[in-house]
Amino acid sequence: MNTFLQIHPKDNVLVALQDLPAGRQIDFNGTSIQLLQNVPAKHKFPFRTLHSGDPVLMYGVLVGKAVTDIPAGEPITVKNLQHDADAFHEKDASIQWQAPDVTKWKNATFNGFHREDGQVGTRNYWLVIPMVFCENRNVNVIKTAFEKGLGFAPTEAYNEQVNDLVSLYKSGNLDAIKTYQAAETQKANTRSEIFPNIDGVKFLIHEGGCGGTRQDSDALCALLAGYIHHPNVAGATVLSLGCQHAQVSILQASLKKLNPDFNKPVLVYEQQTSGSEFSMLSNAIRDTFLALVEANKQERKPAPLSKIVIGLECGGSDGFSGISANPAIGHTSDMLVALGGTTILSEFPELCGVEQELINRCEEEATADKFISIMRAYESQAQSVGSGFYMNPSPGNIKDGLITDAIKSAGAAKKGGTSPVRDVLDYTEYVTKPGLNLLCTPGNDVESTSAEVGSGANIVLFTTGLGTPTGNPIAPVVKLATNTRLAQRMPDIIDINTGTIISGEKTIAQMGEEILEYVIKVASGEEVTKAELLHQDDFIPWKRGVSL
Secondary structure, eight states, X not given: OOSEEOSSXXXXXXXXXXXXXXXXXXXXXXXXXXXXXXXOTTOEEESSOBOTTXXXXXXXEEEEXXXXXXXXXXXXXXXXXXXXOOOOOSOOOOOOOOOOOXXXXXXXXXXXXXXXXXXXXXXXXXXXXXXXXXXXXXXHHHHHHHHHHHTOSOOOHHHHHHHHHHHHHHTTOHHHHHTOOOOOOOXXXXXXXXXXXXXXXXXXXXXXXXXXXXXXXXXXXXXXXXXXHSTTEEEEEEEEOSSSSSOHHHHHHHHHHHOTTOOSXXXXXXXXXXXXXXXXXXXXXXXXXXXXXXXXXXXXXXXXXXXXXXXXXXXXOOTTTXXXXXXXXXXXXXXXXXXXXXXXXXXXXXXXXXXXXXXXXXXXXXXXXXXXHHHHHHHHHHHHTTOOGGGOOXXXXXXXXXXXXXXXXXXXXXXXXXXXXXXXXOTTOOOOSSEEEEEOOOSOHHHHHHXXXXXXXXXXXXXXXXXXXXXXXXXXXXXXXXXXXXXXXXXXXXXXXXXXXXXXXXXXXHHHHHHHHHHHHHHTTSSOOHHHHTTOXXXXXXXXXXXX
């Protein structure tokens, strides 16, 4: 196994692929470098002395500026490097894309749920949605009723542990409590015996709908409409208080905007005009049950891979993200695009420094101009509240080698592969063009994943170097570890280990092909992701405005 890597020929720093001790001699391009300090795996060090003010290059782009002299062999840290990135401007070049060979998958299919509007789902869910946070309690009442009544409830392993502890306490055996160790059991994906063709009833609890700007409530309605319109959803039950900003009429208008011929069943209940709470919830439960009877009549049927829409996401990133998992799913993205499918790259703060590359990859000048406009407006908004994209890396990111936002971004952008950019979408806009789409979202994992699914992703590929359990209520989220240690340490949340790229056992292309094969199985319902097994149903709308 190699001990270090120069990612791009233009780079003036090397990446440690394993922990390297101080005093270690590194031979690179005919020059011997002695490490002046310990360099942890995933961190970087220059192979020649950098002087204060010198640019630092990684992935072939500017990722920072030295704020002190950095001798060859000294680790890059927040003390000697600050964020810096190249400026961007209008489209001034075009790419000639060489699509990967996808002959093997040309006639491949997956078994999905075909909707009347032509979309194909990878799951078949019924949604229960509150228009405003005031209805969260009522939604949770319906959640308990349906999950327990239909068999969708998760296993109660932790309840059983408490029962064991109560028994020991009642017997007066405190010493046994101190040494009690629960037996870990494999969690099974619960399915309903009553409705075998329904994957579950899902609930989009949120804290919005009122109290903020009208723009936020409109955006919430547009996001919820995207979920109802989504191919993984058969229909929805909507609970409204009545007086909130996020009116049902706005939701209905958003649905018509997505599809003028929208005809999925949407059951609406307004508490302020429904009489007693008991009456409203009883009617909602009865009507939803009848709707489930109809939804259960839908069955999986073969569909071309072009009907798969993949969200490309990362969270808990580390210094290996841009070397292993991100380029691996980038290759998967390129393969799916070559097959006529659709992919979505989001997290605009994590595209800082690679904007010009993406601008020049846009097929149309108008698409590039839209990207420029959104990026500049987003950065300006962040600066107006005393922040900026430079503040994006988290403490965990920095600890594991992502010192500046530009370093993080240059690696994060690898998720988008190399294909042309077909379209640029603002938050809540729905994908309409096959190929690579850029979607404006924050870098926050759950807000971004929630948005990708709301824009049509029926599967999400989620890379992580530190480990994050993120999932989604309606779309399977495939978790990919950037390193083998993580995959071994947190096997209950990781679906695929791409650390074999770091060890040299597999190439990026080989890993990308394996990921596509796994995606096909997940899309067909043959594989269930770890996030699904854990019932990890994360949903956070992006609140762009202020509270009023």
